[in-house]
Amino acid sequence: MSTASLMEHEDIFDILRKLASVPTVTGYEQNARETIKELLSGYVDDFWTTSWDNSVAVINPAGKKRLLFAAHVDQIGFIVTSIDESGYLKFSPIGGWDARVAYGSKVTVITSKGSIRGVIGTIPPHLMKEKEKKIDFKELVIDIGVDSKKEAEEAGVRVGDYIALHSEPELIGKHRVIGSGMDDKAGLASIIYAARMLATRKNELGDISVYFVATVQEEIGLRGASMIGYELKPDVAVIVDVTHAKSPETKEIAFVELGKGPVISIGPIYHREITESLIEIAEKHGIMYQREADPRGAGTDAWAIQIARGGVKTGLVSVPNRYMHSGVEMVDLRDMFNLARLLVEYSVSMKI
Template identity: 35%
Template sequence: MTNEFAFDYDLLRELTETSGAPGYEDRVRAVVRREFDGIVDEVRTDAMGNVVGTVQGDADYEVAVAAHMDEIGFMVRHVDEDGFLALDALGGWDLRVLKAQRVTVHAEADDLTGVIGSAPPHLLDDDEDERGVEDVHVDLGLPAEEANERVAVGDLVTMEQTTTRVGEHVTGKALDDRVCLFAMLEAAKRVDDPDVTVHFCATVQEELGIRGASALGVDLDPDLAVALDVTVAQDVPAVEKEADYVTELGEGAAVKLKDGSVVTTPKVHRRMRSVAERREIPHQTEILPSGGTDTAGFQNTHGAKPVGAISVPTRYLHTVTESVHGDDVAAAIDLLAAFLDTETGEHDYRL
């Protein structure tokens, strides 16, 4: 890729820079509903905050496509007498990446910028690596009294980071899973008069245990489900590629075979690869040893379902510098759109 990405980079940047911690995805949800306007036949939101945009098809067959809106974040659990904030984690954090980071505290009246404090190196002790989120504090740079007046227990905290291009890559926060949310929205714009009904689902609380997708599995009860999420790209120095290999950046969209929560339906992932080969869409296969995705939320909820998943290879997951290759993003959009375009409802995915 030389000068321009083959997709709407401005929308991807907007989605990634918008804040949306688990259970509080309001701002991202507003963007999704805006993008659904005019491209789906119906939009609805449920009691958990999942957004479903439905494109009606002719056949009596329904496909659910899911990507989650939430990003890992925090909730304020205490404001101490000196005005520092103590946090409770919403999702899985690598504590090594939190030191000296800027954050946004979403207080009731307005957003406040803070920093996660880091002790000077000469004050650290041997137990520093054993500390957890309960030891992290946010410094708002405000007098103690004002901090206590403006911030309350339960306020949300997200990382403060812009999204930018780095060579052929896009890097920033919350690419997990906004890059796949973006891919789903872009594919939805290409779906025109499908044979089957397609429900495009922007889900909530995936980072807390695939909660939104599990509820949708019951409410929608689709005949087929396809989830989109990021996956690990371990093509970096200091990683043994043979021992820890999952995917590589620049090799195309990843067709998931398994992760820590699901084994995808063989007939589904084989058809995905067949479609990719026929359409000459760059792709690779993915076996992720641990970690779960929305795919599992549909597989055995309200009865057994065939499921598949498309992943976008991503470096530096659960940090503020998550990085994807532009060509892989384009390939994921192309593969999802092609898969839906060729879904007639007549494929037999039973085993």
């Protein structure tokens, strides 16, 4: 990345880098609480975590109407299911995985004694029979560099320990970042950056309280969003997630592109009033954006928030993400920056 390109989005990249450096496999999101709090410190009026580790911040808490921006902090990963006599770890996936993507990946095993590096391995393809070459999680193991179950246990490994991909975010090209967990730390970094920008325009919010939430357990059923929708009782919610960006293997099913702006979803579960307002504000302020038709609406926190209590007017804005649910998810800093701008302008323009 050129110096000019990096400087233009240095703050948002720094937020993303700090979030991505903390493994937050679904079920182990508490690992990120202090990082999120630190990133928002000095920009919000209050911050707290709920009983299930949703992280909540608010600007202008005295407002009578509540606007919610939410992005999930959890990422797909694995959990240790057994340790064999040679010290290899058997494991099961948490969230949506393809075993072909997992094979050969570096991982971090999170133990009570600290983090341990490992690698996911199996029988090398050239030693397999042709019919065995289809990779399945049952054939995969994690090698942590020990020779016995006793050594693995002495290192701190126990059944039930969480495992995350080990992939630090890395700049690639002029504007893009690759790494694991961009789903949805790219979205979370965007709303944190929006909170920082909105802090300087707090006087424009009037009677609107703006809540910024890092939700948990999205990857296994939108559970954190279900809790927060019930607890906060927002009047309006805009969920921020990632969506599939066009690539050679997805060109028939993915139609949005990296670097062309955040993606506003249009479909039955997204309140038309919210969707139209987001589009109108983007066009008014010259914010590049893309549209995506979503006839079902399943798979993001918007699904859970929309039906909270008596129903919440909900919209969805996403960061295009190439190679989702892999160790090399790719996002564009320009899309994240423009998404943050859109949230800020929406906050100061909306009337509930």
